[in-house]
Amino acid sequence: MALSFKKKLLSLAFTGLAAAAVLPLTAQSSLAAELKLGLFADVSTLDPHFNNIAPNISLSSHLFDALVNVDATGKLIPGLAVSWKAIDPTTWEFKLRRGVKFHDGSDFTAEDVVFSLDRPATLTNSPGPFTSYTKQIVGKEIVDPYTVRLKTATPYGPLALDVSTIFIVSKKAAQNATTEDFNSGKALIGTGPFKFGNFERGDSIELVRNDSYWGGKADWDKVTFRILTSDGARLAALLAGEVDAIDSVPPADVPKLKTNPKFSLVQRTSWRTIFWTLDQSRDKTPDITDKSGKPLDKNPLKDIRVRQAISKAINRQALTERTLEGLGTPASNIVAPGILGYADKLKVEKYDPEGAKKLLAEAGYPNGFALTLHGPNNRYINDERVVQTVAQFLSRVGIQTKVETFPLSVYFGKARNGDFSVALLGWGTLAGDFGLRTLVGTTDAATGWGSWNWGKYSNPQVDKLVQSSLSSVDEKQRQDFAQQAATVALNDYAVIPLHHQYATWAVRKGLKYTPRIDEFTFAHQFHPQ
Missing domain, CATH: 3.10.105.10 (Dipeptide-binding Protein; Domain 3)
Incomplete structure (x- = not known):
C-alpha cells in the first residue's frame, strides 16, 4: 500500500495538479509546481501593444521582454538589449542580446525590434495607445542582426525609459495578426519567462514555464492568474488556499493578515x-x-x-x-x-x-x-x-x-x-x-x-x-x-x-516576493523559501 501511494503521489507531482493542492510550497520545490495568484485588476487583452494600462503591461511582462527592463526599485536594467548609449545627440544605439529564442524556437533579431516599435502606430482603434513612447523615434536603422540605432528628430534623453514599455513580439508571428489573434494565443509568441496556456477573459490566465528563457528558468512549471476583482472573493480565495498570494490586499483586512501566522504581508509606497x-x-x-x-x-x-x-x-x-x-x-x-x-x-x-x-x-x-x-x-x-x-x-x-x-x-x-x-x-x-x-x-x-x-x-x-x-x-x-x-x-x-x-501583497507562508514600486505582480519573481 505504501508503494502504491508513493507511485500515485509522484504521478500527481509530474502533472502539477493535485500535488500543488496537498503539498506545502517548500515541499513542492523539488516536484512539478504550480503557482496560483489572485489579481485585483482585470486583464483586458493579451496584445502587448493594444491598451496601455498597468494590468495588461504586468501580464505581458511574463510573455514578452522589452529592450530595457525595470527592477523592483524602478531602476533600468538590461533586457533584450545588453547595453544602450547615445552615439550623437539624436541617435541611440542598442546592442541586442544574442542567442535569445522566441517561444516557437525562432531567433530574436533586430528585425523583430523594428517591427515591434512600428506596430503600436498601426493599432488605430487602441483605447490606450502606446504611441507616446514611440512617436519621438523618426528613424530606425538595423546595423546588423544584433545592433539597432534609433533616431529622434531632436535630442532626447529618456529614450531607454520609453522603450522599456514596448514589448518585442515576433515579426513572423505578428506581421499579419490582429489583437484577437493575440488573445486566442495564435500570435502570442514572445521571448518571456512563460508561454501562453489559456485565456478566459475576466476569469483566469494560465501560463507554462519557458524552459529556454535567457534569464533562467522560473521556479514554477505552471502559473494561474485568477481575476478576482471583488475584495471579498480575493481574500476568501487566499484564506481557503485556492491561491498562493494576492495583490491589492483589502485595507480592512491588513491588520488581521498581519497577525495571521499562515501569511506574510509585503508593502511598498507605489x-x-x-x-x-x-x-x-x-x-x-x-x-x-x-x-x-x-x-x-x-x-x-x-x-x-x-x-x-x-x-x-x-x-x-x-x-x-x-x-x-x-x-x-x-x-x-x-x-x-x-x-x-x-x-x-x-x-x-x-x-x-x-x-x-x-x-x-x-x-x-x-x-x-x-x-x-x-x-x-x-x-x-x-x-x-x-x-x-x-x-x-x-x-x-x-x-x-x-x-x-x-x-x-x-x-x-x-x-x-x-x-x-x-x-x-x-x-x-x-x-x-x-x-x-x-x-x-x-x-x-x-x-x-x-x-x-x-x-x-x-x-x-x-x-x-x-x-x-x-x-x-x-x-x-x-x-x-x-x-x-x-x-x-x-x-x-x-x-x-x-x-x-501603497502597494500590498499577501503571501502564503513558504513563499517570498519582493514588492515592486510599479505594483506589478510578476510570477517569476515569487520564490519558495
Whole structure:
C-alpha cells in the first residue's frame, strides 16, 4: 500500500495538479509546481501593444521582454538589449542580446525590434495607445542582426525609459495578426519567462514555464492568474488556499493578515498617484448643471478659481487615514516622492472649506452648482469609496455632488470619449516629464502627447518646459525642467492630486516576493523559501 501511494503521489507531482493542492510550497520545490495568484485588476487583452494600462503591461511582462527592463526599485536594467548609449545627440544605439529564442524556437533579431516599435502606430482603434513612447523615434536603422540605432528628430534623453514599455513580439508571428489573434494565443509568441496556456477573459490566465528563457528558468512549471476583482472573493480565495498570494490586499483586512501566522504581508509606497482630471476645453460640459438640473451657459471648470475651490474642499488627510484605511499618503505632485521631476516646492493643498466657498463666490457661483463625479469601482484602492468621500467634501462647500462609478472595462472607454466632466484616474511613471507629457501635455495625435489627457488641458508654457526636460541629456537639467513644468501645471490645477497609494501583497507562508514600486505582480519573481 505504501508503494502504491508513493507511485500515485509522484504521478500527481509530474502533472502539477493535485500535488500543488496537498503539498506545502517548500515541499513542492523539488516536484512539478504550480503557482496560483489572485489579481485585483482585470486583464483586458493579451496584445502587448493594444491598451496601455498597468494590468495588461504586468501580464505581458511574463510573455514578452522589452529592450530595457525595470527592477523592483524602478531602476533600468538590461533586457533584450545588453547595453544602450547615445552615439550623437539624436541617435541611440542598442546592442541586442544574442542567442535569445522566441517561444516557437525562432531567433530574436533586430528585425523583430523594428517591427515591434512600428506596430503600436498601426493599432488605430487602441483605447490606450502606446504611441507616446514611440512617436519621438523618426528613424530606425538595423546595423546588423544584433545592433539597432534609433533616431529622434531632436535630442532626447529618456529614450531607454520609453522603450522599456514596448514589448518585442515576433515579426513572423505578428506581421499579419490582429489583437484577437493575440488573445486566442495564435500570435502570442514572445521571448518571456512563460508561454501562453489559456485565456478566459475576466476569469483566469494560465501560463507554462519557458524552459529556454535567457534569464533562467522560473521556479514554477505552471502559473494561474485568477481575476478576482471583488475584495471579498480575493481574500476568501487566499484564506481557503485556492491561491498562493494576492495583490491589492483589502485595507480592512491588513491588520488581521498581519497577525495571521499562515501569511506574510509585503508593502511598498507605489509610484501610482490618484488624481482628478477636469474638463477644461469645452464651453459646456456634460455633468455640470445648476441645482435645479438646468445646464449652465459656461463650463465652471475652465475657471482656475473653481478648480482651486474643488482642491481646497478635499480633506486629503482624512481621505487617506479613513477611506484608504492608512494605505496611502496625501499628494501634491502627479509623481511619487523620489521620482525624477517630483517638485518639493509643491505642498499638499490645505483643507480649507471656507476658502473654497469664497473662491466659488468670486467665480460667480455663490450658491455652487450641481456636479457628477465619475470613477472606476474595481481598479484602485477603495476607489468607489474615494469618489463618494470626495463627493461629500464637495457637497459641504455648496457643490451638489452625485456619484457614478463603472467597472474599469467600461469606465476607461467612456472617460477617453469625453463622457465625463470630472473623472478619477491613477497613473504611475518613473519620470515626471513622461507623466506630464501623457497626462497634461497638449493633445496631439501626431506626437502622441496628451494620450491620457482626459480633460484636454493645454498650456504652452507647460509643453515648452516638458519638451526641454525630455530633450535634456544632462540629468540635472532634465530634473530642473521637469520640476518647473510640474510646478506650473499644478499651480494651474491642470489636475487635482489626491494621494499616492501603497502597494500590498499577501503571501502564503513558504513563499517570498519582493514588492515592486510599479505594483506589478510578476510570477517569476515569487520564490519558495
